[in-house]
Amino acid sequence: MLVWYICPMVAPPKIKHSKRRDEILRMAAQLFKEKGFAASTMRVLADRVGLEAASLYNHIRSKEDILAAICFGMAERYDAMMADLQREDISPIEQIKRLISNHIDLALQYPNETIVMDSEWSHMQREDRQRYRALISRYESQIINMLNTGMDNGSIALAHPRILMYSMLSSLKWLGAWYHPKREIPKEEINKTIQDLIIMGISQ
Amino acid sequence: MLVWYICPMVAPPKIKHSKRRDEILRMAAQLFKEKGFAASTMRVLADRVGLEAASLYNHIRSKEDILAAICFGMAERYDAMMADLQREDISPIEQIKRLISNHIDLALQYPNETIVMDSEWSHMQREDRQRYRALISRYESQIINMLNTGMDNGSIALAHPRILMYSMLSSLKWLGAWYHPKREIPKEEINKTIQDLIIMGISQ
DNA sequence: CCTACCGATCGGTAGG
């Protein structure tokens, strides 16, 4: 594992991408969201996928391997989104606006994975957990930089940027926890309401 | 249990309040916060309290009993705080301001219990879980009523009140997750920053 | 409050 991470040319032992593996990860995200990682069992997961528990191990290395795949998969999506955002030449306020709607898009497209990533990451083993936390810290720093730039040019009111960042992110993270695509509020209204709330809240 | 809830005069079987029980609940809140409910074991809890696992059962009925005691204990505190707030004759904006600072006070006074209540409640058994959800729903409705009153009298900008309520609560809930009393931001700055953010965000 | 212990269930492996 260590060798594989340091030298990505060496493939991890025997496990590859496959439709089956993707299906296992998708069902696992749903299960982990419902019960939490620790209370989810491989037997229940296997049942939902339509396999025996032992057969899962042809597609995944361990229970923690599934969690890591979900968390890092989502972290990469958020990371790519942030990289795109940074490449655009727009004002900090406009950056924050787009960040909000991109977050909502991802949270609604991957509701289970987003919740698992945010609330189950601590169950990864030490090495993965530290690597994951480093990614998240970098992401949070990029948001703080946006806020600081806006405070410097006077478009954002002076305030503790870390508190603003956490307030913003927590409002967005919990979308997936209460949003039910069928019978609830349309995405556009969510986007407008949260954007207005946050932008009004931070504007100078 | 059902009888006890309907008719509180009948005491629940044999377990009473005691210093020891309070200590177990306090250590359990810390453990559940660290590992989550499902990944916390009675043996580790017993170890932290300084007992054998079997001895815990002289003070609590079951693992779920501990979780329920923590969740309902906190729910009562939030409920009492809300009742006090409703009794005061102040404007909706002023109510929301006080609600925010009361939330921050409770989150900083009971950081472990607040996180456990918010993120582990779903591990209670059916009956307790439903009773707990009813309490929370009522609490959320009271906040929505505040917001609606403010929108009616023109002091709060028109927006979907449920989204505002969830955004507000999630900003506050996650305080305990990243606030470290020693080396971080003073409470007053947190209070001011979050109050400004939310009040500016919702004001007309 | 402890020693001793139980049935159930867990993640995972062997071997085909």
Added chain:
DNA sequence: CCTACCGATCGGTAGG
């Protein structure tokens, strides 16, 4: 991908 199974550990009880 399944049958068969393992060692470990879980929440909880009996009895003192």
